Amino acid sequence: MNSLEYSQEAEEAKGLFYNKEFTVYVEGEDDVMFWTHLFDLAEIDAHIEEVGGNEEISKKIKEILDNNASFIVACDSDHSDFMDPITHDRVIKTYGYSIENSMYNPINLQKAIRNLGKKPIKLKDEIEKWAESFSKNLFDLLVYDIANHKYDKGVQIFGNNCHRFLKSGTSREVCNTQVSEFLKGIKGHFTDAEIDLVKEQLSKSKKEIWYHLKGHFITNGIINLIQHHVKEISGTKSNISHDSLYALTIDCTEKWDSRIDIKSIISDIKKIKKSA
Structure with missing residues (x-):
């Protein structure tokens, strides 16, 4: 049986269903708590949900870029610093290659x-x-x-x-x-x-x-x-x-304001509210 798919409108409204201001999609279950801590630090009230892999998160990014979807994607940077990086206020990336580069501080x-x-x-x-x-x-x-x-x-x-x-x-x-x-x-x-x-x-x-x-x-x-x-x-x-x-x-919240990686991510997250 195919997994249940939602329309873009339904995906954008998920945050409201959970009484949250924003919907944030992340790649996998390991990512949920990392991004939850950071969105809390940035004082952004968000429903954070994993989508089940890189292929699915890429689809979400495409919806933002092509259809101006109002949800947010938070994902690993991988080696995007050395490619043609995707830049959009609602696509938030880790400072390093992945969440682990910040976790192992x-x-x-x-x-x-x-x-x-x-x-x-x-x-x-x-x-x-x-x-x-x-x-x-x-x-x-x-x-x-x-x-x-x-x-x-x-x-x-x-x-x-x-x-x-x-x-x-x-x-x-x-x-x-x-x-x-x-x-x-x-x-x-x-x-x-x-x-x-x-x-x-x-x-x-x-x-x-x-x-x-x-x-x-x-x-x-x-x-x-x-x-x-x-x-x-x-x-x-x-x-x-x-x-x-x-x-x-x-x-990664302890002494976060002395860490360039976490401060950088928090700064990017805060831009969401300014552009909303």
Whole structure:
């Protein structure tokens, strides 16, 4: 049986049905709480609903662009910074590649380690240094991943798991040898001009490398980082599932006004009310 489809008018009116001022569509169930926190911060009264995937969210964006639909779409940026970005007040995008790039902020990770290790230690500076080193060691992979999307090469580079590029299954460090060996096998798919252009674009980006990395890809590195520090401070191993990591990091509201990523998103959300 086909899923129930609503007319554009019905979709626009959903917010009113839930006694909310705006209707916001997001890609999947993991996105609902992230965007709920941010719309609350922006003091926008919104009904937020997931649509079941990237293909469906693309349809919603098309309705806004082609038919001036009055609902809102909130979605991942992916690598849109390096393509021809879609710009519209009612299409809100993450500051980084995805919600995970904001979820895995040093503030959230320190809190997660404290809660799991049961000790109020200060690790924010150390986590920031780790993230900078982790990102730097993935820079070349990032260049090829962006080029892969930009030029539609169809080569799987980052994928959804960074295990193959870590020093071991439990390591939080990138293995440069593994990265180099992998790049040798894919370089033939790209021209020097394509790679040089992406490097030039990256050099002009005001965002840290961290925000351009694929969110799902870095998740296992984050789990290993947390487990390392928890064992270091408590002496016991902590088993962290993807679901528990989500629960520990989904709220990005702490000290949000000192974070460029969250402030940027909040600023974009507030524009909705001004243009409504």
